[in-house]
Amino acid sequence: MKGVIIGGGIIGLSIARQLYKLGYDITIVEKNTLGRGASWAAGGMLAPLAEGLMGDFLKFCVESRDMYKSFVEEIEKETGDNVGFWECGIIYPAFNEEEKELLIKRVEYYKKLGYNASWLEKKDIEDMGYQIGKGIIGGAYFPEDKQVDNRRLVIALIKYLKKTKIEIRLFEKVKFINEKDGIFKSITTEKGEIEADFCILAAGAWSGELDPVNVFPKKGQMFSFKTKKKEELKNIFYSRRAYIIPRKDTNLVVVGATEENVFFKEGNTVGGMILLLKGLLDTFPYTKDYEITETWYGFRPATPDELPILGKSDVKNLYYATGHYRNGILLAPITAKLISDLIHREEESPYLKIFSFDRFKHKMV
Ligand SMILES: Cc1cc2nc3c(=O)[nH]c(=O)nc-3n(C[C@H](O)[C@H](O)[C@H](O)COP(=O)(O)OP(=O)(O)OC[C@H]3O[C@@H](n4cnc5c(N)ncnc54)[C@H](O)[C@@H]3O)c2cc1C
Numbered sequence: 001m002k003g004v005i006i007g008g009g010i011i012g013l014s015i016a017r018q019l020y021k022l023g024y025d026i027t028i029v030e031k032n033t034l035g036r037g038a039s040w041a042a043g044g045m046l047a048p049l050a051e052g053l054m055g056d057f058l059k060f061c062v063e064s065r066d067m068y069k070s071f072v073e074e075i076e077k078e079t080g081d082n083v084g085f086w087e088c089g090i091i092y093p094a095f096n097e098e099e100k101e102l103l104i105k106r107v108e109y110y111k112k113l114g115y116n117a118s119w120l121e122k123k124d125i126e127d128m129g130y131q132i133g134k135g136i137i138g139g140a141y142f143p144e145d146k147q148v149d150n151r152r153l154v155i156a157l158i159k160y161l162k163k164t165k166i167e168i169r170l171f172e173k174v175k176f177i178n179e180k181d182g183i184f185k186s187i188t189t190e191k192g193e194i195e196a197d198f199c200i201l202a203a204g205a206w207s208g209e210l211d212p213v214n215v216f217p218k219k220g221q222m223f224s225f226k227t228k229k230k231e232e233l234k235n236i237f238y239s240r241r242a243y244i245i246p247r248k249d250t251n252l253v254v255v256g257a258t259e260e261n262v263f264f265k266e267g268n269t270v271g272g273m274i275l276l277l278k279g280l281l282d283t284f285p286y287t288k289d290y291e292i293t294e295t296w297y298g299f300r301p302a303t304p305d306e307l308p309i310l311g312k313s314d315v316k317n318l319y320y321a322t323g324h325y326r327n328g329i330l331l332a333p334i335t336a337k338l339i340s341d342l343i344h345r346e347e348e349s350p351y352l353k354i355f356s357f358d359r360f361k362h363k364m365v
Contacts, residue, residue, distance in 0.1 A: 002198075004199050006187065008035060011039075011331075012028055024344075030171075032170070037299070041298020043257060043329075045090070050236070060331075063334055068330075068333060075153070083149055084247055085146070086146060095239070099240070117140060118140075122138050133284065174188070200320075211318075214323070214357070217299035219300075221269065223292055224254045225290045225291060268296070273295065301324055307355055311353075319339060
């Protein structure tokens, strides 16, 4: 059976890998080069608790977070690459009493659900070896939230795919998805038509250009800097002001991210950078002399309710794997599994019902 995947970000690449292993003939069509969309721009946090998620989405994200260790171990074995997976835990600092109260409530809520979370006083954070800003009065600690170096992971996935018989078509923009009598038939690209038995729309923030799927861009700006020593920071610091993510085995730290409704407006801005730099200095004032190494931005695939859109569409054999918004790196393993189970075994996980596109139709009635 032949499947075509539109979009070569972490979602398209992870699904391609899974379906190839199950024996499918896969073609990926990418308008640029692989893995340079949101999947390149991201922070790589695997952070359902620091993100403050709740309900079914929390459960879904925790499941994917817990799949990560074996997901990266397999990919590292297949490629010989190290993808910077780090079970570093996340500290969420509070800068005032209001934030402290909210975070303590959150810690209690997660503890009741059986997740690992605790409250750290300022001194506890200092005792961990951190010189933190004067304004910090304590922080929530989520030891099981972690990270992967998303760029290294994407590079490894590409390396794996290039060793297989998966067809990779680069710099080929998909213009239309074609159906007949409600059944998927083919896609039309700038270079011609590609027929297939099924199609997966994994075009990230651009998915709405091809299908009325309710996905739109939310821009995020980021930058990175170098610390004096390797692993000078050993935890992620995540707050409303900025998240600060030290990379494993290096002196690189990435800092993000703004949340902007500016459609696909390119570029880093003075305002965006000031916000992030201030967030960094409020947390670690001593970094003011450290060297900035890169600035960048990307477009998160957002949806009206901030949840992903996964599974069947109204067109038979056209599937959605999009709208992952702030958590697409985290959700790559579970998305790849559920979409391939749906195609291969016609097994529809209850999660696919929860995150189905149908939820928007009900709201419109
Ligand atoms: C600043 C920032 C920080 C983030 N931090 C985190 C984080 O810490 N943790 C986390 O889990 N998530 C994070 N995210 C979210 C995460 O990056 C995304 O949810 C995820 O990368 C989405 O993956 P994707 O494959 O769907 O999209 P993308 O990586 O954007 O890939 C989509 C691909 O489709 C291609 N494409 C689009 N249209 C077409 C077309 N017509 N024809 C052919 N190809 C097409 C694009 O060129 C692109 O390569 C962050 C995002 C941003 C922007």
